[in-house]
Amino acid sequence: MSQPDDHLRVGDRERAAAAERLSAHAAAGRLSIEELEERLAAADAAVHGRDLAVLEADLPGPPAPAPPRRPHRRAGPPPLWPVLPIALVAFALAASVAVGHPVGFPLLLLFVVWRFAGRTAAP
Numbered sequence: 001m002s003q004p005d006d007h008l009r010v011g012d013r014e015r016a017a018a019a020e021r022l023s024a025h026a027a028a029g030r031l032s033i034e035e036l037e038e039r040l041a042a043a044d045a046a047v048h049g050r051d052l053a054v055l056e057a058d059l060p061g062p063p064a065p066a067p068p069r070r071p072h073r074r075a076g077p078p079p080l081w082p083v084l085p086i087a088l089v090a091f092a093l094a095a096s097v098a099v100g101h102p103v104g105f106p107l108l109l110l111f112v113v114w115r116f117a118g119r120t121a122a123p
Helices: 012-027 033-045 049-055 084-099 104-116
Strands: none
Touching: 012 033, 012 049, 033 049, 084 104
Protein backbone atom coordinates (compact mmCIF):
# COMPACT_ATOMS: atom_id res chain seq x y z
CA MET A 1 0.00 0.00 0.00
CA SER A 2 1.61 3.24 -1.05
CA GLN A 3 0.62 5.64 1.70
CA PRO A 4 1.83 9.23 1.55
CA ASP A 5 4.22 10.40 4.25
CA ASP A 6 2.47 11.24 7.51
CA HIS A 7 3.46 14.90 7.55
CA LEU A 8 2.80 15.67 3.87
CA ARG A 9 -0.46 17.06 2.58
CA VAL A 10 -2.55 14.76 0.42
CA GLY A 11 -4.39 15.53 -2.78
CA ASP A 12 -7.48 14.27 -4.52
CA ARG A 13 -5.62 11.32 -6.03
CA GLU A 14 -4.53 10.00 -2.62
CA ARG A 15 -8.02 10.53 -1.17
CA ALA A 16 -9.61 8.67 -4.11
CA ALA A 17 -7.13 5.78 -3.79
CA ALA A 18 -7.88 5.49 -0.08
CA ALA A 19 -11.63 5.51 -0.82
CA GLU A 20 -11.15 2.70 -3.37
CA ARG A 21 -9.21 0.60 -0.87
CA LEU A 22 -11.82 1.20 1.83
CA SER A 23 -14.59 0.20 -0.58
CA ALA A 24 -12.71 -2.99 -1.41
CA HIS A 25 -12.43 -3.80 2.30
CA ALA A 26 -16.18 -3.22 2.68
CA ALA A 27 -16.85 -5.51 -0.30
CA ALA A 28 -14.70 -8.17 1.38
CA GLY A 29 -16.84 -7.87 4.52
CA ARG A 30 -14.23 -6.21 6.72
CA LEU A 31 -16.24 -3.00 7.16
CA SER A 32 -19.96 -2.46 7.66
CA ILE A 33 -21.80 0.08 5.53
CA GLU A 34 -21.89 2.52 8.45
CA GLU A 35 -18.13 2.17 9.05
CA LEU A 36 -17.47 2.60 5.36
CA GLU A 37 -19.53 5.79 5.19
CA GLU A 38 -17.73 7.21 8.24
CA ARG A 39 -14.31 6.37 6.86
CA LEU A 40 -15.15 7.70 3.38
CA ALA A 41 -16.24 11.01 4.92
CA ALA A 42 -13.00 11.12 6.93
CA ALA A 43 -10.98 10.27 3.80
CA ASP A 44 -12.68 13.08 1.90
CA ALA A 45 -11.78 15.50 4.72
CA ALA A 46 -8.19 14.23 5.11
CA VAL A 47 -5.49 16.88 4.90
CA HIS A 48 -2.29 14.96 5.79
CA GLY A 49 -1.04 11.48 5.09
CA ARG A 50 -1.49 10.53 8.73
CA ASP A 51 -5.23 11.24 8.39
CA LEU A 52 -5.49 8.60 5.67
CA ALA A 53 -3.15 6.15 7.42
CA VAL A 54 -5.38 6.12 10.51
CA LEU A 55 -8.38 5.09 8.39
CA GLU A 56 -6.66 1.90 7.23
CA ALA A 57 -4.50 1.10 10.25
CA ASP A 58 -6.70 -1.80 11.41
CA LEU A 59 -7.15 -3.30 7.92
CA PRO A 60 -4.85 -5.76 6.14
CA GLY A 61 -2.58 -4.51 3.39
CA PRO A 62 -2.80 -5.58 -0.23
CA PRO A 63 -2.01 -9.20 -1.04
CA ALA A 64 1.53 -10.08 -2.00
CA PRO A 65 2.11 -10.01 -5.75
CA ALA A 66 1.86 -13.35 -7.46
CA PRO A 67 5.15 -14.81 -8.69
CA PRO A 68 5.68 -14.41 -12.42
CA ARG A 69 4.35 -17.29 -14.43
CA ARG A 70 6.59 -19.13 -16.83
CA PRO A 71 5.06 -19.48 -20.26
CA HIS A 72 4.30 -23.09 -20.98
CA ARG A 73 4.84 -24.77 -24.29
CA ARG A 74 1.81 -25.15 -26.43
CA ALA A 75 0.79 -28.68 -27.18
CA GLY A 76 1.27 -29.42 -30.81
CA PRO A 77 3.12 -31.57 -33.26
CA PRO A 78 6.76 -32.29 -32.51
CA PRO A 79 9.36 -30.22 -34.38
CA LEU A 80 10.44 -31.52 -37.77
CA TRP A 81 14.17 -30.78 -37.46
CA PRO A 82 15.17 -34.21 -36.11
CA VAL A 83 13.02 -36.05 -38.69
CA LEU A 84 13.69 -33.96 -41.80
CA PRO A 85 17.34 -34.96 -42.43
CA ILE A 86 16.50 -38.64 -42.03
CA ALA A 87 13.58 -38.30 -44.46
CA LEU A 88 15.77 -36.49 -46.99
CA VAL A 89 18.49 -39.16 -46.82
CA ALA A 90 15.87 -41.89 -47.28
CA PHE A 91 14.35 -40.02 -50.22
CA ALA A 92 17.77 -39.44 -51.80
CA LEU A 93 18.66 -43.14 -51.47
CA ALA A 94 15.31 -44.28 -52.87
CA ALA A 95 15.55 -41.82 -55.77
CA SER A 96 19.14 -42.86 -56.48
CA VAL A 97 18.18 -46.54 -56.58
CA ALA A 98 15.14 -45.79 -58.76
CA VAL A 99 17.05 -43.82 -61.42
CA GLY A 100 20.30 -45.74 -61.22
CA HIS A 101 22.60 -42.85 -60.31
CA PRO A 102 22.99 -40.39 -57.39
CA VAL A 103 20.32 -37.71 -57.20
CA GLY A 104 21.87 -34.33 -56.40
CA PHE A 105 18.99 -32.09 -55.41
CA PRO A 106 17.91 -33.96 -52.22
CA LEU A 107 21.55 -34.19 -51.15
CA LEU A 108 21.97 -30.44 -51.70
CA LEU A 109 18.77 -29.83 -49.74
CA LEU A 110 20.07 -32.11 -46.98
CA PHE A 111 23.26 -30.03 -46.80
CA VAL A 112 21.27 -26.79 -46.51
CA VAL A 113 19.11 -28.24 -43.73
CA TRP A 114 22.18 -29.52 -41.88
CA ARG A 115 23.92 -26.16 -42.25
CA PHE A 116 21.06 -24.06 -40.87
CA ALA A 117 19.48 -26.54 -38.42
CA GLY A 118 21.21 -25.09 -35.36
CA ARG A 119 20.15 -21.51 -36.02
CA THR A 120 17.00 -20.00 -34.56
CA ALA A 121 15.06 -16.93 -35.57
CA ALA A 122 16.05 -13.70 -33.81
CA PRO A 123 13.44 -12.59 -31.23
